[in-house]
Amino acid sequence: MRDVVVTGVGMTRFGKFLDRGIRSLAEEAVRSALEDAGVEPAGVQIAFFSNAVGGLITGQEMIPGQAALRHTGVLGVPLFNVENACASASSAFHLAWMTVASGMNDVALAVGAEKLTHPDKTVSFRAIGTAVDLEQLHKLTATTEGDKGGGAPQDGQEKRSFFMDVYATMAREYMRSSGATVEDFAEVAVKNHLHGTLNPYAQYREAVTRQDVLASREIAGPLTLLMCSPIGDGAAAAVLCSRQAARRLEVRNPVYVRASVVVSGRDRDPDEETAVERAAERAYEAAGVAPSDLDVVEVHDAAAPAELMVYEELGLCGKGEGPGLLASGDTRLGGRQPVNPSGGLLSKGHPIGATGIGQIVEVVWQLRGQAGDRQVDGARIGLTENGGGFLGTDPAAMSVHLFSR
């Protein structure tokens, strides 16, 4: 297996761009990534494109990648549209990694793009709600069409959110098992929104207080609006090269993929390893890295409590110690192991088909020392964790990536 180097990354700001289509977003991210890598479009040998719900939002149910990349100059090469719900982009990145690591190609492009905003917000909610086994959805919810959606409503509308219901259930269980309080969840949102103020690519850049979070509208108890990731649009892209190709491109600040892992969820017993644990274990083993080695971490905080659970699942702390780790300040910028310096999904945003590569872009910038005001000093090793969908007790897809400079 060959070393794989991330030689270029690019992304749009995440946000609500009702006037921009997936193509426009994808083109901006691809242009930035290729320029960053010093790769001409014709130099790309294979491409993986991730988009999760474009069919429902824009009508482009099939070949979204070919449509989005049509004018970028990369077409002609093998191109695969890859979907794994909210883990679509890290899945596309994984396949790009696989083709380079295996020696099949020297230069691969991974692009994630999503448009979630729609003039009719129920369309967005309904789209997000399809990231579960539909049979399960039908069993668990007895609601009208308009109520099926997921994600956090961002206005005064009363919407039940199936997805946030799932997160709420997990949050309540976690409160029981760990002693976490709703205030702990609020502090996750406070931290990540504070980080987001430092990130020009974040959807939300306003600091919030614990009181703001607790006082914001309840979505699904104990979750309030500010504990839920927002609806948004965006794109992110990465160029992956073999070490030889990176040398040829005279890459000055190579970032190496130390491990790339994707697993699917399954109906597991409560005492079996979670999907995050399975993916992280494989990643640490492949990279020869321990949790304590991590300098910077981006996790899938689609809802605030998830960040605390993932601390434990990634081994950043012991079982039930998530709230304590947060309270210690270790995971804040300036702390020992900053988590979600980008602002995370809560503040940076969560355009689902772009999110996973968005996390990778952040970690690459951090490892290169290019993260501006939110730079983690001397970061050498970084991890991203990106989950997608729900399937019984686990996410439907889970991805963990490890990078080093």
Place this chain on the structure above:
Amino acid sequence: MRDVVVTGVGMTRFGKFLDRGIRSLAEEAVRSALEDAGVEPAGVQIAFFSNAVGGLITGQEMIPGQAALRHTGVLGVPLFNVENACASASSAFHLAWMTVASGMNDVALAVGAEKLTHPDKTVSFRAIGTAVDLEQLHKLTATTEGDKGGGAPQDGQEKRSFFMDVYATMAREYMRSSGATVEDFAEVAVKNHLHGTLNPYAQYREAVTRQDVLASREIAGPLTLLMCSPIGDGAAAAVLCSRQAARRLEVRNPVYVRASVVVSGRDRDPDEETAVERAAERAYEAAGVAPSDLDVVEVHDAAAPAELMVYEELGLCGKGEGPGLLASGDTRLGGRQPVNPSGGLLSKGHPIGATGIGQIVEVVWQLRGQAGDRQVDGARIGLTENGGGFLGTDPAAMSVHLFSR
């Protein structure tokens, strides 16, 4: 690069199964393929699932593979949902091949499943019509919602079919350049429907005459109903193994993947190579095989004229010689190089996300000598050609696979 062996294949009959869901179809195909391979579900190391329009037909917009395979026992492994319109399944197969060929995994599963039938046929047509760059669709058609669909209407309803419009335009151009006549196109349908009578997995098993084809309802001149592939449901699956794993499984009749190629379409000049030509050229080169070496061929006859054009693009005959090759009888069962012994998309059917693996299943059966009444005697080398979507002048995705026993 390692040799890759197809150790198991399975498929459902293609047809209209209004009472069956994608899960039921996929489970049948996967069970057959695993049984054929002698592989337990737990022996699968990675899976690729293709489905193109399930979101529009069933509502399962995301994680269709996880939902469909939930009870098969394969979950837990890396699983990727792959889409490339009508070439989705061959794209999934290609990625499964890549991971085994590259040494990343020893046992990979590729599954394609699609449900196109819907109580409201306009839903099916609309779904198929999304396999083009949507901007292009909006430019080229000035129709109502219900008119956007593709595929061939199978009842008396008057439907314009955008997809068949594209095929009709290509057909008229081909008539001009090659001298092909509408009778030639009819003869393709006659041949493939005759083959379909011999295939228990085919959607249509009735022989038709040239007169039947010419007299059937016009879809888009010169195409009549019987020159167009039908709307249908189905699933197909394949197990791919390294040579070492195949030996361990004591595979008695190994079929080798000699070449696996996927390319994307691009806006090309008329004098540039087509996507089929580009893909075929690479496949022949990788396999060290010439067109004259092929014993059996399955091509993407979504509309009858396409088969004649593909004869030329694959090098089975020279430019403009497609009609002559057909007339020679060489491509009929019993001829020198039978094409679409399965009945092809016209007769076997075209559940789009399953089609490409369906072709591969047929070729594997042919190379093993398991094709029953439609067996091509002594077939040793086979090719599949599977295209997906439209993008300007080319299919959006094109795949060519070569197999040998």
